[in-house]
Amino acid sequence: MPFKIEGISSDIKSMMFDMDGVIWKSNTPTGDLSYFFSTLQKNNIQYGFITNNATKPIDIVQKRLASFGVYCEKEFIINSAIATAALLKERFPNGGNLYIVGEEGLISTLAEAGYTHQNNPTEDTLAVVAGLDHGVNYQKLSTAASLIRKGAPFYGSNGDKTFPTPLGEVPGAGTILAAIAAASGVDPIIAGKPQPFLLDLMIERMQTNHENTLMIGDRLETDILGGNNAGCPTLLVLSGVSTRKNIEEMNILPSIIREDIFELLTEFNNE
DSSP states (O other): OOBOOTTOOSOBOEEEEOOBTTTEETTEESSOHHHHHHHHHHTTOEEEEEESOOSSOHHHHHHHHHHTTOOOOGGGEEEHHHHHHHHHHHHOTTOEEEEEESOHHHHHHHHHTTEEEOSSOOTTEEEEEEOOOTTOOHHHHHHHHHHHHTTOOEEESOOOSEEEETTEEEEOHHHHHHHHHHHHSOOOEEOSTTSSHHHHHHHHHHTOOGGGEEEEESOIIIIIHHHHHHTOOEEEETTSSOOHHHHHHHTOOOSEEESSGGGHHHHHHTO
């Protein structure tokens, strides 16, 4: 059953959630997630999770959600690694070798799509792909930049410069992309939000439509801009990165603003 949210004209039948800063900060949930998502289920609201974080495989993310009492099929969890694989398929449909600056989630997802990471890249390296990498070092940055200067195309899983933790914001994938771009003189092709691909794919999987699907995120320049680009109503939550002041600074306008996702419970109680 669709339901009305104050400030949004269309009925809401489904919701898409960013995770970092919305569902959790680092290993800390933002509230009683089990109760929140059970309320969505009782009200027949479909939901899915779309994240720019490509560091963990989808099954790990699924287990993490379950540890907080949130149950979701893997097909309704989509990250920027999946988007990166789709972009690579458009240019290199037969797979091949890559140089990847990233973690297991990105490497394994690309491997499933037919792309192999080369620790010691050779002349048959198709492209450089970079994302968040907690083990990034000078050698990785140098190798990536050198390949790009020689002509290898440069893909980035996402452009998030930081991500929120309980101790504050820490460097994200965008910081690493910026370093490689500075060293190579080439800007990356970004796969994740604010490009609408992740949102379009989730809406297709949920078999709903854009105007009835609420995009919920904490970051204006990715989540909210991505939702706006896809033609979805958007909710900015203030539990993560962006603030009310940032809205004026960036001129990116969400449909509505709430302190966190749990304020939506009041909307259900008013139904």
